[in-house]
Every structure is written in structure tokens, then in C-alpha cells.
Amino acid sequence: MTATATLTTGGRHRPGRGTPSRPGRPGRMAARLLSLLPATLLLLAFMLGPIVYSLYGSLTDRAMTGPRAADPQFIGFANYTELFASPDFWLSLGLTVVFVLASAVIGQNVLGMLLAVLLRSAVKPLRSLVGGLVVLAWVLPEIVAAFALYAFFQTDGTLNAFLGWFGLEGTSWLYYFPMLSVILANIWRGTAFSMMVYNAALSEVPPELIEAATIDGAGAWQRFTRVTLPVINRSISTNLLLTTLQTLGVFTLIWVMTGGGPGTQSSTLPVLAFQEAFKFAQVGYGTAIATVTLLIGAVFSAIYIRILKPEVV
Amino acid sequence: MKRSTTTLALAGLTATALALSGCGGGAESEASDGTIRVAYQKTKSFTAMDELMKKVKEQYEEEFPDRSVELMPIEAEQDQYFTKLALMNGSADTAPDVIYEDTFQIRSDAAAGYLQPIDEFVAEWDEWEQYDEGARQAGLGDDGKIYGVPLGTDTRGLYFNKEIFADAGLPEDWAPTSWDDVLDAARAVQESNADVIPLNVYAAQALGEATSMQGFEMLLYGTGDELMDTESNKWVTGSQGFLDALEFYQTVAEEKLGPDPALALDAGWGTKVSTELLPQGGIAIALDGSWLPSNWINGENEWPEWEETLGFAAMPTQDGGGEGFTSMSGGWTLSMGANASDPQAAFDFMAQALTFDNALTYHQEAGQIAVRTDVAESQEYLDFNPSFEFFSSLVPYTNFRPATPDYSQISSNIPVATEGVYTGQTTPEDAQTAYDQALVGIVGEENTQAG
Numbered sequence: 001m002t003a004t005a006t007l008t009t010g011g012r013h014r015p016g017r018g019t020p021s022r023p024g025r026p027g028r029m030a031a032r033l034l035s036l037l038p039a040t041l042l043l044l045a046f047m048l049g050p051i052v053y054s055l056y057g058s059l060t061d062r063a064m065t066g067p068r069a070a071d072p073q074f075i076g077f078a079n080y081t082e083l084f085a086s087p088d089f090w091l092s093l094g095l096t097v098v099f100v101l102a103s104a105v106i107g108q109n110v111l112g113m114l115l116a117v118l119l120r121s122a123v124k125p126l127r128s129l130v131g132g133l134v135v136l137a138w139v140l141p142e143i144v145a146a147f148a149l150y151a152f153f154q155t156d157g158t159l160n161a162f163l164g165w166f167g168l169e170g171t172s173w174l175y176y177f178p179m180l181s182v183i184l185a186n187i188w189r190g191t192a193f194s195m196m197v198y199n200a201a202l203s204e205v206p207p208e209l210i211e212a213a214t215i216d217g218a219g220a221w222q223r224f225t226r227v228t229l230p231v232i233n234r235s236i237s238t239n240l241l242l243t244t245l246q247t248l249g250v251f252t253l254i255w256v257m258t259g260g261g262p263g264t265q266s267s268t269l270p271v272l273a274f275q276e277a278f279k280f281a282q283v284g285y286g287t288a289i290a291t292v293t294l295l296i297g298a299v300f301s302a303i304y305i306r307i308l309k310p311e312v313v
Numbered sequence: 314m315k316r317s318t319t320t321l322a323l324a325g326l327t328a329t330a331l332a333l334s335g336c337g338g339g340a341e342s343e344a345s346d347g348t349i350r351v352a353y354q355k356t357k358s359f360t361a362m363d364e365l366m367k368k369v370k371e372q373y374e375e376e377f378p379d380r381s382v383e384l385m386p387i388e389a390e391q392d393q394y395f396t397k398l399a400l401m402n403g404s405a406d407t408a409p410d411v412i413y414e415d416t417f418q419i420r421s422d423a424a425a426g427y428l429q430p431i432d433e434f435v436a437e438w439d440e441w442e443q444y445d446e447g448a449r450q451a452g453l454g455d456d457g458k459i460y461g462v463p464l465g466t467d468t469r470g471l472y473f474n475k476e477i478f479a480d481a482g483l484p485e486d487w488a489p490t491s492w493d494d495v496l497d498a499a500r501a502v503q504e505s506n507a508d509v510i511p512l513n514v515y516a517a518q519a520l521g522e523a524t525s526m527q528g529f530e531m532l533l534y535g536t537g538d539e540l541m542d543t544e545s546n547k548w549v550t551g552s553q554g555f556l557d558a559l560e561f562y563q564t565v566a567e568e569k570l571g572p573d574p575a576l577a578l579d580a581g582w583g584t585k586v587s588t589e590l591l592p593q594g595g596i597a598i599a600l601d602g603s604w605l606p607s608n609w610i611n612g613e614n615e616w617p618e619w620e621e622t623l624g625f626a627a628m629p630t631q632d633g634g635g636e637g638f639t640s641m642s643g644g645w646t647l648s649m650g651a652n653a654s655d656p657q658a659a660f661d662f663m664a665q666a667l668t669f670d671n672a673l674t675y676h677q678e679a680g681q682i683a684v685r686t687d688v689a690e691s692q693e694y695l696d697f698n699p700s701f702e703f704f705s706s707l708v709p710y711t712n713f714r715p716a717t718p719d720y721s722q723i724s725s726n727i728p729v730a731t732e733g734v735y736t737g738q739t740t741p742e743d744a745q746t747a748y749d750q751a752l753v754g755i756v757g758e759e760n761t762q763a764g
Contacts, residue, residue, distance in 0.1 A: 063425075063722070064396070064399040064400075064403075064425075065395075065399050065402075065418065065421045065422050065424075065425040065427065065718075065721065065722075066421045066424050066425050066718040066719060066721075066722065067424040067425065067718055069399075069403075069424075069425035069426070069427075070424060070425050070426040082754070155573075155575055155576070172573070172575030174575070175574060175575035175578065176575075259518070259519050259578075259580060261518060261519070261578055261732070262574065262578055262732065262736045262738070263518075263729075263732060263733055263736060263738045263739075265738075278396045278399075278400075279392070279396070279521070279725055280722060280725050280726070281399070281721065281722050281725070282722075
């Protein structure tokens, strides 16, 4: 839901449009502002509200049970000080960055683009078949997908059975390669979204541009990197932004597959936040982790916007 | 032009915020007048409470036609049960009226304001006399008020498969007197039969309190050291016993005497041990709780041969010192939620659940050690399950977890240590240091002492 809403914001936005360039009459201005009021209020209530509340929560020592559940105290930045001194946090941060880069930025985007490009030139039945299969992974509810992937990767699972057919010996993937497993799982699950975004973007590349480039003697690779990519630049940045944020928040998939383990070897920030808040009952501390995750999301967004959308800024 | 950056950044922030908050959310309250809401645990291997509650609901609604009971079975393994309960208790709209509560959570939840004292109700309750002093203590809060009536208690010991033992040349009346005896038996099994798991001691984080209590504490309390010094009321850091207990895990892991870590770390491992591996002869020795046979007596996991197949042994202390054996006891209570709209009605339900007949049925079904004197003495109880006698005989050796409001939080750091050691990710020394740090973080330096 959120993804759709954000997509609309990102996709429809055109520089220079929607920004009032000349001052209107005061009456019209007021009317315009008035019409924005409900939306603004909703945004404040449902967007800013939880963020501010979570910021406040991270400054308390609230617990799930015990005296600090009944009467949490304001403790300033103590949770953050503790967090930044904890090796678990830095490990978790590292895992999160690896997870996002490998599964979203590289995996979902590159594979999604590749599929979109390949399927454009494929015959229709193949296109429908492959497209359908990929989209299937995406439309599955996250919890169902997570259990399916757990069944796939676990020791007695489909993957090892499959390897067995070829005389290969499998391993306990979720135990020995927890990060690799969840990264592959997230790529499997999220590639369809990127594929659809890029498919739509590619169909908007004017054919005459490609023709012109061909006439000028550009090869396929050059046409792709010099013509197609710059044209769909905006879709790439929107898609990177969306898949990154989506991946940053992935919880169910990892929780079901590995529980963040073994030990803390696949505890990304959302998993760590959940563990601290609900398993170790430190709600305030867990909220601090969630807040840091939120800021990381903001940093990623800023980077994408700076690097990939120079014409907008 | 700056605006587009802001819009996108804000949109990004929302997406993250919503994605992150996705795991929250609460159930709708369905409370209405005259309805008692009862929360309890139900799992694939534990249905005794569900059966009892259904029966009590029927009896209660018959006795009080103007009242009704809404049963809220929480289908979760132990660790998640506490989390779900705490989340329900967090809001008055979702808080249950009657709660199936582990004794180790009572002080903590009472301090959190989730429970209300029932002193005045038990004062007028005839059956309260049946509970001896020890049983009455189980439901006490930090303020000395009563927050729960115990349903039963439990002990822990060693289960062993006599058939596997015979193949390994081990005696049918095996009675180990030290940790080494246990390890040696496991080694003997390992040599004679490569297909079975010689010894299961819970180590996984996913199993939470089961790891702490059935696993680690069964070792620690056999070393002469404790989690908390009962005389000074201070938590112990850096004790030799703690390290030795972790080294026991290390030995089991390094010699591959236990289950493959990849299996043992699964959240469903406990259920798998009791409903699959023990009945199918997949485990030679299991350190586990007294309630296991209740799984096998009837129902889905019926296993009539358990009586002939399994033997029992008390868990020895580290080197046979002290009283020679050790056990841990806990148990569950019925407690009243702080927001119970009609406390009298809620207590009436609790009393109905705890009648002699219902208590007897529950003890039989759930494999509990009786805490009501009349039940404990009844022949029907003693005859029902041949393991009762053995597990009741462990009561003199038993230990209780430190009953402080912090215990549950401290205890959740124990599986972190055992899992780290069992999977070989940390050394026992480092795991102990990490536990000590977490401990000091929770209770403060002033409440600890070096062991």
C-alpha cells in the first residue's frame, strides 16, 4: 500500500509542474491551502505522529513487563549511547547494509532490469510464463512466502532434495549461510516489482531515439547504456528508493527463516529491534534501534536523490 | 525545486516508518458486560489447558447463566506466549480478565501493573486451605500480595531410552552420579549407534525459558553456584559454576553428543523432541520436564510403549557433591488481570477451574505435580501416571528461580550464552562476560557480586 502511494508521488512528480510559480490572488491561495488541509492533517496524524512518538519512546527506559512497564522514565539519549557502544548493533548495521545492497540494490534491481529487457524481446507465451512466475512470488503474502522459503532452504527442504537428484550433497543453508539464504529469498520475492517498473519504463523509451542511435552506428550495449538508461533514469532512482526502503523494513522473511540466528548472524536492524523490544523486553531500547533504521532510510533516500536525480534538485 | 527532495525524503521516511511499524497492531477488543476473557497457552504438544478451560467454561456458564466466558487460547510456544500476553496486557482494551501465568512472570507482571491482587478473594475461598505454604508462595508479588493460585508444579530430570541403552551396554537402571557419568553414557551411545542423538540439552535462543530452565539452570544449580545469592540477594557475576555449565555445552557440541545445531536452533525443537524424537527412539538421553509423559498418555501423540521404553534418572550435580542431585521447579498459576471489569466474576471462574475434580484432571492431563494436598494424596492421582512418583521424588532436590521482577529479563540472556557456545560462535568465557554485562545493565552494578 505504502509502496503504491509513494510510487505515485515519485512517478507523477514533474519538475516545474505543481509548483505555483506565480503568486495567485490571496483568495485563491487560501482556497488552495484549505483544500490541502485534510491531507495535511492526515499526514501529520499517521506519518509524523508515529515518528515523533517513536522518537519519544526511544528516550525512555520503557520495558514490556516489570516496574519499568508501569512507570517508564525519561532517560535522554542513554539508549543511543548504549546502542552505539554495543557490538551487536554494529554487526546488525553491517548486516543490514549488506542485505540491502545485495538483495535490493543489486539483486532485485539488476535482475529485474535484466528480466524486463530480455522479456521485451522474447516471444509472447514465454513472456507471459516467466512474467507470471516472477509475479507469483511477489503477490504471495509475506508470511506465506517466508514459510515457502523456509521449506525451500531448510535441511530437509526442497533445495537439498533438488541437489540430491544431481548427486550433490546439500547443507543446512539456514544455519551455515543464513545471510545468503535471506538475501536470495528477498531477491526472489522482490524482483517482480522491479521487473514491472522497468517494463513500464522501457515501453516509454521513444523508438525513434533507438532507431536514431542505430543509424548512428551504436551497438546494442551502447544503445542500452547511452540511450535507454538515461531516458529511464527517473524510474531507476524511484525503483531503487522503493526497493531499498522496502528491504530495509523486511522483518517477517528473516524472522521466519532464521529468527535472526544462528546467534546474531542474520539479525538485521528490524530483527534486532524486535528482539530487544519483545524478547529482552526492552521496548525503549528497541525503539531506539527502529529510529536509527528510520534515519538510515532517510540517508539512502537522500543519496539516491542526489546522485540519480540531478535535474530535480 | 527544493520541494521535490523534501517530498521524496518524506515519502521515503513514511515507507520506512510504516514498514517498521508493520509488526505492531493490536486485536480488537470484544469485551462486553458479563463476559470473562480468559487467556492461556495452547500448542501442538500442550492441549491440557485448552481442554480444561473448555470444560470449566461450560460448568461456569451453567452455574452463572447471566455471565459468559470468552476463551482466548494463544497458540504459541512458551517464549512467544509471554510476548503476546505482555502485548495484550499493554492495553486495557485487550487485557484478559483471567490469565494462565508462569510463576516466573508473576512478580514482573505484578510490578508492571498487569495483575491485581486476589488476597480478599482467597481469604473467603474454602479451598485455599488445600494449598500448602510453598504453593501459596508461588503466587506472591514483590509487595507480599497474592497474585496467582498455582495449578501445579513440575520438576526436571533425565529421560533415557532403555533399548538404545541396552545396545550400548548401559544398564536399564542407569543412575548417573556426576556430569561425567552423563557424558560417558552419551559417548557410549555415540559409539554403538550413530543414528541417534546421544544427549539433548536445550541450548537455543528460540526456546527461551525452556533453554534457561530445562537446560542451563539444571547444570548451574548442580555446581553449587546460583544465578542469585539467596543470602545477600545479589546477582552473581563471573562464577565458576556458570562457566562450568557453559563448558558442559561446549563439550556436548564439540564431541557432537547433542543434536546438530541446525536442528536444535529451530523454535519447534522442544515439540519435536517430545512428540517425535523420544517416541521414535531418535534420542538416547533427554534432560527435560516432568510433563512430557502427558503427551504420550492419550491424544494425538499417544505412545503407550513409553512406560517400557523409557527410564528416568535424577540429574546429578556436577561431581556428585551437595545432595547429589538437582532439579528445577516452576509451575503455572491462574491470575487475575488488572483490568478485570468484574473481579468477583473473574475469581469465580478461577475457583471453578481449581476445584478438586478439575485440578485432578489437569494434573493428569498436563503431567503436573500436585500442589493441592487433597489431590496429591488421592489414589486416583498417584495411579494415573507412573512417572509421577519419580518426578515427585525429585522435589527434595529442587531449586526455584530467583523470584524478582527482573528475572524474566535476565533469564532471556541465558539462551544467548548457551546458543553462542553450542554453535561455537563464542567461547564459554566470552559468553559469560556478555551475560555479566547484560546482567549489570539490567539490575545495576550495585545489585551484583562476583561469584
